Amino acid sequence: MITPETHGAFTGAISPLMLQSMGILWSLAGHSERRIIFKETDEYINKQCRLLISLGMNVVLCVGETEAEFEQNLVSAVCEVQLKKGLAGIAPKDMDKVVIAYEPVWAIGTGKVATPEIAQEVHAMCRGILAEMYGKEIADKTRILYGGSVTPESVDGLMAKPDIDGSLVGGASLDASKFSRIINFVPKPELVAV
Numbered sequence: 001m002i003t004p005e006t007h008g009a010f011t012g013a014i015s016p017l018m019l020q021s022m023g024i025l026w027s028l029a030g031h032s033e034r035r036i037i038f039k040e041t042d043e044y045i046n047k048q049c050r051l052l053i054s055l056g057m058n059v060v061l062c063v064g065e066t067e068a069e070f071e072q073n074l075v076s077a078v079c080e081v082q083l084k085k086g087l088a089g090i091a092p093k094d095m096d097k098v099v100i101a102y103e104p105v106w107a108i109g110t111g112k113v114a115t116p117e118i119a120q121e122v123h124a125m126c127r128g129i130l131a132e133m134y135g136k137e138i139a140d141k142t143r144i145l146y147g148g149s150v151t152p153e154s155v156d157g158l159m160a161k162p163d164i165d166g167s168l169v170g171g172a173s174l175d176a177s178k179f180s181r182i183i184n185f186v187p188k189p190e191l192v193a194v
C-alpha cells in the first residue's frame, strides 16, 4: 500500500517512487484492512490507483463486502461503488495495469472461504460493471482474482470457475507447501492443452 503522493512527509507510509527504486512495480489498493482500520476512502484509493498508473506501475484494486453487507444482499451495490469510485478517471488504455481482487471481508483470514458459486457470481457481476465502464473486450481481458481464506483444498474449485482468473493468498502463502500446492492449482479444463 502506497501513499497517494510521490513526495512529502508521511511517516510510516511508502512512496510509490520508493517501491519503483527497488524494482517493485505492483501495489495493492483498497484492501479491506486499509479501508476499515486506516479509514482509507474510495477517493483516497482512487488517487493511489491513478498515481501508480501515472508512474507506469500496476495496481491490484481490492473490493468486497463486510459480513453484514453480505447478509443484507448488498454485495453487488458495495462492489459497484468500490469499482466505479476506485477506477474513476482511469482510461481504457491503462486498464492493462489494473487487476481487480474480490475479497469478501468475512472471508479474509477467517477460514470461511466463499463457495466457488458465490465467488463466481460476484466475479461475473464485477466483470459486467467493467464492461459497462470500459466495454466487453477490456472487461474480458481484466484479471479478477478471488481472495479470502484460499487454501490447497479450495483453490481448484475456485479456479475452475470461468470468471475467477487467480487468487490473492494471505495466510496460506506463509506455508511453503500450502503455497506451492495453491500455485500449482488444477487449471480450467478449457485451458489445458490437448
Ligand SMILES: O=C[C@H](O)COP(=O)(O)O
Pocket (backbone or CB within 6 Å): 103, 107, 108, 109, 110, 111, 147, 148, 149, 150, 168, 169, 170, 171, 172
Ligand atoms: O491479503 C490477503 C488477503 O486479504 C487474503 O488473506 P487470507 O488468505 O489470509 O484470508
